[in-house]
Amino acid sequence: MKTETDLTNVNVNMARRSFLRYAGAGVAGIGLLSVASSCHKDHNVAPTAGVTDVGSGDIGILNFAYALEQLEAAFYLQVIATPYANMPSIELAYLTDIRDHEVCHREFFKAALGTSAIKGLTPDFSKIDFTSRTSVLGVAKAFEDLGVTAYDGIAYNIQNAAYLSIAGSIVSVEARHAALIGNLITQGNFVSSDQVDTNGLNISNKPSVVLAGANAYLKTKVSANSFS
Template sequence: MKTDSQESMLNVNMARRSFLRYASVGVASVGLLATAASCHKDHKINPATNTIDLGAKGDVAILNYAYALEQLEAAFYLQVAATPYSGITSSETALLTDIRDHEVLHREFFKAALGASAIPALTPDFSSINFSDRASVLGAAAAFEDTGVTAYDGAGYLIDNAAYLLIAGKIVSVEARHAALIRNLITPGSFAGADVVDPTTSINKSATIADVLKIANTYLKTKVSAVNYGYKAS
């Protein structure tokens, strides 16, 4: 999926502009996350099932949940940038490139913050996506972005540390901007459709870890489970 040259280019960009500053969080926040990471959890992929579990209930498991989703989104947009779909416009290229950079930076933030407690790199499976077709790519992008927003909204109450919750709120607000943009690229004016924003409350819908992982695992060769939250990847 992503190539060495793509990652090298992105690493150069991140060297020029600190990904921590880009994500609008400070060094102090990273220190707080590192405290959680100090409780080392040796996450290993089960070779028999090619599955990794998020671990025991707590903030580290939830942060790894977010990290898993950011890995998936980053891998997807790296592929989109590497193999642009037929008829892509310069405006769409610029917008999707910006989203790619955001997702890579989100991924790298969680990886650095979790340290030794981070789950391993996951292997995506995008075989169901036709990267040469606009509708296929944008449809998948919408699924990733809408799922990402509902995932953060659904797991927020499980976060104990207020500092982590603040960081999650900053990231999900960016993900919501992505979701609105992608939806409008598909159908202008659909940025807050009733399928994502409850028309009676004007509040974005949320999803459980179980529901989100069912969707995410269809795009992952390395499956993610959360047995301590009542769900196991099939």
């Protein structure tokens, strides 16, 4: 019989393989992996003691995304491991799908960055009541909205076309998550004024704003000095 750890590992491996196929590992994905693995972090700004900086250039952007995906994956893994009280089966199915997406996003960036990846981050979920639907969905909305605004706020800095393609593929999935979570919180509210502006465009945020929100749930603090 498979243990809970075995099942988690199976889910991680399946999710990663699915995303590599989805991202086009046979074409652009392989180029992304080989180029990223051959690069090294380039810090143009002196790092802050005790804080992990993502670096600069395209590798810095990938590390920025990797940090956020680590946080989201850890959150949804906990949500599914300890479902909130009376979680309906349909919500369990939705949140399980989101967990699998976030895990494969995390694993993709980890593999793509290779030795250039920042270290694994330690989350701090002490402010979250995982037994409460309101608490869990509220944080889920905050994380999904943060992810969308993060990609939209930094994508213009990307130089490598393959990286830009992957970022576009991921942010579109994150936006689907954000819409679903919003609708779970308030039926019919799949998009709100804090997600999309009056021009019908996704709201974006600078990395410094994004990380201020993310660091509230991380014991390992992260900075993006080259992009602030």
